[in-house]
Amino acid sequence: xxxxxxxxxxxxxxxxxxxxxxxxxxxxxxxxxxxxxxxxxxxxxxxxxxxxxxxxxxxxxxxxxxxxxxxxxxxxxxxxxxxxxxxxxxxxxxxxxxxxxxxxxxxxxxxxxxxxxxxxxxxxxxxxxxxxxxxxxxxxxxxxxxxxxxxxxxxxxxxxxxxxxxxxxxxxxxxxxxxxxxxxxxxxxx
Amino acid sequence: xxxxxxxxxxxxxxxxxxxxxxxxxxxxxxxxxxxxxxxxxxxxxxxxxxxxxxxxxxxxxxxxxxxxxxxxxxxxxxxxxxxxxxxxxxxxxxxxxxxxxxxxxxxxxxxxxxxxxxxxxxxxxxxxxxxxxxxxxxxxxxxxxxxxxxxxxxxxxxxxxxx
Numbered sequence: 073x074x075x076x077x078x079x080x081x082x083x084x085x086x087x088x089x090x091x092x093x094x095x096x097x098x099x100x101x102x103x104x105x106x107x108x109x110x111x112x113x114x115x116x117x118x119x120x121x122x123x124x125x126x127x128x129x130x131x132x133x134x135x136x137x138x139x140x141x142x143x144x145x146x147x148x149x150x151x152x153x154x155x156x157x158x159x160x161x162x163x164x165x166x167x168x169x170x171x172x173x174x175x176x177x178x179x180x181x182x183x184x185x186x187x188x189x190x191x192x193x194x195x196x197x198x199x200x201x202x203x204x205x206x207x208x209x210x211x212x213x214x215x216x217x218x219x220x221x222x223x224x225x226x227x228x229x230x231x232x233x234x235x236x237x238x239x240x241x242x243x244x245x246x247x248x249x250x251x252x253x254x255x256x257x258x259x260x261x262x
Numbered sequence: 263x264x265x266x267x268x269x270x271x272x273x274x275x276x277x278x279x280x281x282x283x284x285x286x287x288x289x290x291x292x293x294x295x296x297x298x299x300x301x302x303x304x305x306x307x308x309x310x311x312x313x314x315x316x317x318x319x320x321x322x323x324x325x326x327x328x329x330x331x332x333x334x335x336x337x338x339x340x341x342x343x344x345x346x347x348x349x350x351x352x353x354x355x356x357x358x359x360x361x362x363x364x365x366x367x368x369x370x371x372x373x374x375x376x377x378x379x380x381x382x383x384x385x386x387x388x389x390x391x392x393x394x395x396x397x398x399x400x401x402x403x404x405x406x407x408x409x410x411x412x413x414x415x416x417x418x419x420x421x422x423x424x425x
Binding site for chain 2: 090091122123125126128130131132133135136139140146162163164165213215216219221225227228233234235237238240241242245246248249250251252255256257
Protein backbone atom coordinates (compact mmCIF):
# COMPACT_ATOMS: atom_id res chain seq x y z
CA UNK A 73 0.00 0.00 0.00
CA UNK A 74 1.50 3.30 -1.08
CA UNK A 75 1.49 6.24 1.32
CA UNK A 76 1.39 10.04 0.84
CA UNK A 77 4.82 11.68 0.56
CA UNK A 78 5.24 14.79 2.72
CA UNK A 79 9.01 15.42 2.48
CA UNK A 80 10.95 16.76 -0.50
CA UNK A 81 12.62 14.07 -2.60
CA UNK A 82 14.17 13.70 -6.05
CA UNK A 83 12.55 10.25 -6.41
CA UNK A 84 9.46 10.91 -8.53
CA UNK A 85 6.37 9.57 -6.73
CA UNK A 86 3.05 8.49 -8.19
CA UNK A 87 0.33 11.17 -8.38
CA UNK A 88 -3.15 10.33 -7.16
CA UNK A 89 -6.03 12.78 -7.81
CA UNK A 90 -8.63 13.86 -5.23
CA UNK A 91 -11.21 14.19 -8.04
CA UNK A 92 -12.33 11.45 -10.41
CA UNK A 93 -10.31 11.70 -13.64
CA UNK A 94 -12.05 11.73 -17.01
CA UNK A 95 -12.67 8.18 -18.20
CA UNK A 96 -10.41 7.47 -21.15
CA UNK A 97 -13.01 5.37 -22.97
CA UNK A 98 -15.87 7.88 -22.69
CA UNK A 99 -13.85 11.10 -23.19
CA UNK A 100 -15.38 13.57 -25.65
CA UNK A 101 -13.62 14.36 -28.93
CA UNK A 102 -12.58 17.74 -27.49
CA UNK A 103 -11.14 16.09 -24.38
CA UNK A 104 -9.29 13.54 -26.51
CA UNK A 105 -7.85 16.31 -28.67
CA UNK A 106 -6.72 18.28 -25.59
CA UNK A 107 -5.07 15.14 -24.18
CA UNK A 108 -3.23 14.69 -27.52
CA UNK A 109 -4.51 11.14 -27.88
CA UNK A 110 -3.41 9.64 -31.18
CA UNK A 111 -3.23 6.04 -32.38
CA UNK A 112 0.45 6.05 -31.42
CA UNK A 113 -0.01 7.86 -28.09
CA UNK A 114 -2.49 6.13 -25.83
CA UNK A 115 -0.58 6.52 -22.58
CA UNK A 116 -2.30 9.31 -20.66
CA UNK A 117 -1.39 10.10 -17.04
CA UNK A 118 -3.92 10.48 -14.20
CA UNK A 119 -2.90 14.15 -14.09
CA UNK A 120 -3.78 14.79 -17.74
CA UNK A 121 -7.01 12.79 -17.39
CA UNK A 122 -7.92 15.00 -14.40
CA UNK A 123 -7.16 18.23 -16.28
CA UNK A 124 -9.25 16.95 -19.21
CA UNK A 125 -12.31 18.06 -17.20
CA UNK A 126 -11.38 21.50 -18.61
CA UNK A 127 -10.22 20.71 -22.15
CA UNK A 128 -10.11 24.32 -23.34
CA UNK A 129 -7.49 25.17 -20.69
CA UNK A 130 -5.56 21.92 -21.09
CA UNK A 131 -5.32 22.38 -24.84
CA UNK A 132 -3.46 25.69 -24.42
CA UNK A 133 -1.58 24.92 -21.21
CA UNK A 134 0.34 21.89 -22.50
CA UNK A 135 2.05 23.65 -25.45
CA UNK A 136 2.69 26.76 -23.33
CA UNK A 137 4.32 24.67 -20.60
CA UNK A 138 6.49 22.79 -23.09
CA UNK A 139 7.59 25.95 -24.85
CA UNK A 140 8.58 27.65 -21.58
CA UNK A 141 10.39 24.64 -20.10
CA UNK A 142 11.88 22.94 -23.15
CA UNK A 143 12.52 25.73 -25.68
CA UNK A 144 15.90 25.49 -27.36
CA UNK A 145 17.47 28.95 -27.01
CA UNK A 146 17.75 31.30 -24.04
CA UNK A 147 18.17 30.12 -20.44
CA UNK A 148 19.92 26.76 -20.01
CA UNK A 149 17.55 23.86 -19.33
CA UNK A 150 19.08 23.15 -15.93
CA UNK A 151 18.52 26.78 -14.90
CA UNK A 152 14.87 26.62 -15.97
CA UNK A 153 14.58 23.53 -13.79
CA UNK A 154 16.09 25.51 -10.91
CA UNK A 155 13.43 28.21 -11.39
CA UNK A 156 10.72 25.55 -11.47
CA UNK A 157 12.17 23.99 -8.33
CA UNK A 158 12.23 27.32 -6.45
CA UNK A 159 8.53 27.90 -7.16
CA UNK A 160 7.68 24.32 -6.23
CA UNK A 161 9.55 24.60 -2.92
CA UNK A 162 7.71 27.83 -2.04
CA UNK A 163 4.37 26.20 -2.89
CA UNK A 164 5.47 22.90 -1.31
CA UNK A 165 4.49 20.86 -4.34
CA UNK A 166 6.29 17.62 -3.49
CA UNK A 167 5.53 16.03 -6.86
CA UNK A 168 6.69 18.99 -9.01
CA UNK A 169 9.80 19.40 -6.87
CA UNK A 170 10.67 15.73 -7.38
CA UNK A 171 10.20 15.87 -11.16
CA UNK A 172 12.20 19.05 -11.63
CA UNK A 173 15.02 18.35 -9.19
CA UNK A 174 15.45 14.96 -10.86
CA UNK A 175 15.65 16.70 -14.26
CA UNK A 176 18.16 19.19 -12.80
CA UNK A 177 20.22 16.27 -11.50
CA UNK A 178 20.13 14.49 -14.86
CA UNK A 179 21.42 17.63 -16.56
CA UNK A 180 24.04 18.71 -13.98
CA UNK A 181 24.80 15.78 -11.63
CA UNK A 182 24.92 18.47 -8.89
CA UNK A 183 23.51 16.55 -5.93
CA UNK A 184 25.08 19.16 -3.61
CA UNK A 185 22.71 21.84 -4.96
CA UNK A 186 19.61 19.68 -4.51
CA UNK A 187 20.77 18.54 -1.05
CA UNK A 188 21.18 22.17 0.03
CA UNK A 189 17.70 23.07 -1.25
CA UNK A 190 16.06 20.09 0.46
CA UNK A 191 17.88 20.83 3.74
CA UNK A 192 17.27 24.57 3.95
CA UNK A 193 14.55 25.22 1.37
CA UNK A 194 14.29 28.98 0.82
CA UNK A 195 17.37 29.61 3.00
CA UNK A 196 19.60 27.33 0.92
CA UNK A 197 23.12 28.73 0.39
CA UNK A 198 24.20 28.23 -3.21
CA UNK A 199 26.97 29.46 -5.49
CA UNK A 200 26.35 33.05 -6.68
CA UNK A 201 24.69 32.33 -10.04
CA UNK A 202 22.43 29.60 -8.65
CA UNK A 203 21.65 31.78 -5.62
CA UNK A 204 20.54 34.72 -7.75
CA UNK A 205 18.30 32.54 -9.90
CA UNK A 206 16.86 30.53 -7.02
CA UNK A 207 16.15 33.56 -4.82
CA UNK A 208 14.51 35.57 -7.58
CA UNK A 209 12.30 32.66 -8.65
CA UNK A 210 11.34 31.92 -5.03
CA UNK A 211 10.53 35.55 -4.24
CA UNK A 212 8.43 35.81 -7.41
CA UNK A 213 6.44 32.79 -6.24
CA UNK A 214 5.30 34.06 -2.83
CA UNK A 215 2.06 35.89 -2.09
CA UNK A 216 2.50 38.80 -1.62
CA UNK A 217 5.23 38.79 -4.26
CA UNK A 218 8.47 39.49 -2.36
CA UNK A 219 10.73 40.00 -5.38
CA UNK A 220 12.00 43.46 -6.27
CA UNK A 221 14.08 45.17 -8.92
CA UNK A 222 17.09 44.69 -6.62
CA UNK A 223 16.60 40.92 -6.84
CA UNK A 224 16.29 41.23 -10.61
CA UNK A 225 19.50 43.30 -10.72
CA UNK A 226 21.36 40.33 -9.22
CA UNK A 227 20.41 38.30 -12.29
CA UNK A 228 22.14 40.89 -14.45
CA UNK A 229 25.12 40.93 -12.07
CA UNK A 230 25.67 37.18 -12.48
CA UNK A 231 25.56 37.57 -16.25
CA UNK A 232 22.05 36.65 -17.40
CA UNK A 233 21.00 38.23 -20.69
CA UNK A 234 17.56 39.82 -20.97
CA UNK A 235 16.26 36.72 -22.77
CA UNK A 236 17.63 34.48 -20.01
CA UNK A 237 16.09 36.72 -17.36
CA UNK A 238 12.75 36.53 -19.17
CA UNK A 239 12.99 32.74 -19.37
CA UNK A 240 13.56 32.57 -15.60
CA UNK A 241 10.46 34.70 -14.97
CA UNK A 242 8.47 32.39 -17.24
CA UNK A 243 9.78 29.17 -15.72
CA UNK A 244 8.99 30.35 -12.18
CA UNK A 245 5.59 31.72 -13.19
CA UNK A 246 4.49 28.60 -15.07
CA UNK A 247 5.10 26.69 -11.83
CA UNK A 248 2.91 29.20 -10.01
CA UNK A 249 0.36 27.62 -12.35
CA UNK A 250 1.47 23.96 -12.31
CA UNK A 251 1.90 23.80 -8.52
CA UNK A 252 -1.64 25.14 -8.03
CA UNK A 253 -2.96 22.16 -9.99
CA UNK A 254 -0.61 19.36 -9.01
CA UNK A 255 -0.40 20.12 -5.29
CA UNK A 256 -4.07 20.98 -4.75
CA UNK A 257 -5.94 18.48 -6.98
CA UNK A 258 -4.14 15.38 -5.76
CA UNK A 259 -1.30 13.94 -3.71
CA UNK A 260 2.05 12.22 -4.23
CA UNK A 261 2.22 8.56 -3.22
CA UNK A 262 5.20 6.23 -2.82
CA UNK B 263 -1.00 42.47 -31.89
CA UNK B 264 -0.08 43.51 -28.34
CA UNK B 265 -1.07 40.93 -25.73
CA UNK B 266 -2.46 41.81 -22.30
CA UNK B 267 0.78 40.88 -20.56
CA UNK B 268 2.79 43.19 -22.85
CA UNK B 269 0.29 46.00 -22.43
CA UNK B 270 0.34 45.82 -18.62
CA UNK B 271 4.10 45.26 -18.31
CA UNK B 272 4.76 48.28 -20.53
CA UNK B 273 8.17 47.13 -21.74
CA UNK B 274 9.62 49.58 -24.31
CA UNK B 275 9.71 47.72 -27.66
CA UNK B 276 13.15 49.13 -28.50
CA UNK B 277 14.74 47.90 -25.23
CA UNK B 278 16.71 44.66 -24.86
CA UNK B 279 13.85 43.21 -22.83
CA UNK B 280 11.45 44.28 -25.58
CA UNK B 281 13.60 42.37 -28.07
CA UNK B 282 13.53 39.32 -25.78
CA UNK B 283 9.74 39.49 -25.69
CA UNK B 284 9.70 39.42 -29.48
CA UNK B 285 11.72 36.19 -29.37
CA UNK B 286 9.10 34.78 -26.98
CA UNK B 287 6.10 35.97 -29.04
CA UNK B 288 4.62 32.46 -29.12
CA UNK B 289 4.69 32.24 -25.30
CA UNK B 290 2.83 35.55 -25.15
CA UNK B 291 0.31 34.40 -27.77
CA UNK B 292 -0.38 31.16 -25.89
CA UNK B 293 -0.65 33.08 -22.61
CA UNK B 294 -3.34 35.26 -24.20
CA UNK B 295 -5.14 32.14 -25.46
CA UNK B 296 -4.97 30.68 -21.94
CA UNK B 297 -6.53 33.88 -20.59
CA UNK B 298 -9.44 33.47 -22.98
CA UNK B 299 -9.78 29.76 -22.11
CA UNK B 300 -10.23 30.46 -18.39
CA UNK B 301 -12.08 33.80 -18.58
CA UNK B 302 -14.49 33.34 -21.48
CA UNK B 303 -14.52 29.63 -22.33
CA UNK B 304 -17.01 28.28 -24.85
CA UNK B 305 -18.09 25.73 -22.21
CA UNK B 306 -18.07 27.59 -18.86
CA UNK B 307 -19.66 24.76 -16.83
CA UNK B 308 -20.82 25.97 -13.42
CA UNK B 309 -18.55 29.04 -13.52
CA UNK B 310 -20.28 31.78 -15.51
CA UNK B 311 -18.10 34.28 -17.35
CA UNK B 312 -19.11 36.90 -14.77
CA UNK B 313 -18.15 34.64 -11.85
CA UNK B 314 -14.78 33.95 -13.47
CA UNK B 315 -14.14 37.69 -13.89
CA UNK B 316 -15.17 38.38 -10.29
CA UNK B 317 -12.87 35.69 -8.90
CA UNK B 318 -10.00 36.86 -11.11
CA UNK B 319 -10.42 40.43 -9.82
CA UNK B 320 -10.54 39.11 -6.24
CA UNK B 321 -7.24 37.23 -6.68
CA UNK B 322 -5.58 40.25 -8.30
CA UNK B 323 -6.69 42.36 -5.34
CA UNK B 324 -5.01 39.87 -3.00
CA UNK B 325 -1.74 40.27 -4.90
CA UNK B 326 -2.18 44.01 -5.39
CA UNK B 327 -2.12 44.52 -9.16
CA UNK B 328 -4.51 47.44 -9.73
CA UNK B 329 -4.23 47.40 -13.53
CA UNK B 330 -5.15 43.72 -13.69
CA UNK B 331 -8.01 44.29 -11.21
CA UNK B 332 -9.35 46.97 -13.56
CA UNK B 333 -9.04 44.59 -16.51
CA UNK B 334 -11.12 41.90 -14.81
CA UNK B 335 -13.61 44.43 -13.42
CA UNK B 336 -14.20 45.39 -17.06
CA UNK B 337 -15.04 41.78 -17.89
CA UNK B 338 -17.27 41.60 -14.80
CA UNK B 339 -19.17 44.76 -15.80
CA UNK B 340 -19.95 43.20 -19.18
CA UNK B 341 -20.58 39.72 -17.79
CA UNK B 342 -24.32 40.24 -17.37
CA UNK B 343 -24.48 38.94 -13.79
CA UNK B 344 -24.24 41.75 -11.22
CA UNK B 345 -25.17 39.28 -8.46
CA UNK B 346 -21.61 37.92 -8.28
CA UNK B 347 -19.95 41.37 -8.04
CA UNK B 348 -19.35 41.17 -4.24
CA UNK B 349 -17.11 38.15 -4.88
CA UNK B 350 -14.65 40.43 -6.67
CA UNK B 351 -13.51 41.70 -3.26
CA UNK B 352 -11.52 39.71 -0.67
CA UNK B 353 -13.92 38.66 2.06
CA UNK B 354 -16.94 39.27 -0.17
CA UNK B 355 -19.73 36.68 -0.26
CA UNK B 356 -23.17 36.39 -1.87
CA UNK B 357 -24.93 33.90 0.41
CA UNK B 358 -24.77 31.10 -2.14
CA UNK B 359 -22.89 28.12 -0.64
CA UNK B 360 -21.52 26.82 -3.94
CA UNK B 361 -20.11 30.09 -5.27
CA UNK B 362 -18.98 31.34 -1.85
CA UNK B 363 -17.03 28.09 -1.42
CA UNK B 364 -15.39 28.65 -4.81
CA UNK B 365 -14.36 32.16 -3.74
CA UNK B 366 -12.80 30.84 -0.54
CA UNK B 367 -10.95 28.21 -2.53
CA UNK B 368 -9.64 30.88 -4.92
CA UNK B 369 -8.36 32.75 -1.84
CA UNK B 370 -6.47 29.67 -0.63
CA UNK B 371 -5.06 28.95 -4.10
CA UNK B 372 -3.74 32.50 -4.30
CA UNK B 373 -2.57 33.12 -0.74
CA UNK B 374 -1.42 29.77 0.59
CA UNK B 375 -1.48 26.95 -1.97
CA UNK B 376 1.19 25.14 0.06
CA UNK B 377 -1.45 24.54 2.76
CA UNK B 378 -3.86 22.79 0.38
CA UNK B 379 -5.12 19.38 1.47
CA UNK B 380 -7.65 16.79 0.38
CA UNK B 381 -10.01 18.48 2.85
CA UNK B 382 -10.18 21.60 0.65
CA UNK B 383 -11.45 19.54 -2.28
CA UNK B 384 -13.89 17.68 -0.01
CA UNK B 385 -15.23 21.05 1.21
CA UNK B 386 -15.90 22.12 -2.38
CA UNK B 387 -17.72 18.87 -3.11
CA UNK B 388 -19.77 19.26 0.09
CA UNK B 389 -20.76 22.77 -1.02
CA UNK B 390 -22.11 21.33 -4.28
CA UNK B 391 -19.21 22.13 -6.63
CA UNK B 392 -18.97 19.43 -9.32
CA UNK B 393 -15.65 17.71 -10.07
CA UNK B 394 -15.31 19.33 -13.53
CA UNK B 395 -15.98 22.71 -11.89
CA UNK B 396 -13.26 22.04 -9.29
CA UNK B 397 -10.80 21.60 -12.17
CA UNK B 398 -12.13 24.69 -14.00
CA UNK B 399 -11.78 26.78 -10.83
CA UNK B 400 -8.25 25.48 -10.25
CA UNK B 401 -7.19 26.34 -13.81
CA UNK B 402 -8.64 29.83 -13.45
CA UNK B 403 -6.81 30.48 -10.19
CA UNK B 404 -3.60 28.90 -11.42
CA UNK B 405 -3.63 30.95 -14.63
CA UNK B 406 -4.28 34.26 -12.85
CA UNK B 407 -1.39 33.56 -10.47
CA UNK B 408 0.86 32.79 -13.48
CA UNK B 409 -0.19 35.99 -15.23
CA UNK B 410 0.35 38.10 -12.08
CA UNK B 411 3.90 36.75 -11.79
CA UNK B 412 4.83 37.21 -15.43
CA UNK B 413 3.73 40.85 -15.25
CA UNK B 414 5.48 41.43 -11.91
CA UNK B 415 8.68 39.79 -13.14
CA UNK B 416 8.72 41.84 -16.34
CA UNK B 417 8.15 45.01 -14.35
CA UNK B 418 11.23 44.31 -12.22
CA UNK B 419 13.38 43.42 -15.25
CA UNK B 420 12.21 46.56 -17.03
CA UNK B 421 13.16 48.68 -14.02
CA UNK B 422 16.66 47.20 -13.91
CA UNK B 423 17.27 47.82 -17.60
CA UNK B 424 16.10 51.42 -17.13
CA UNK B 425 18.56 52.14 -14.28
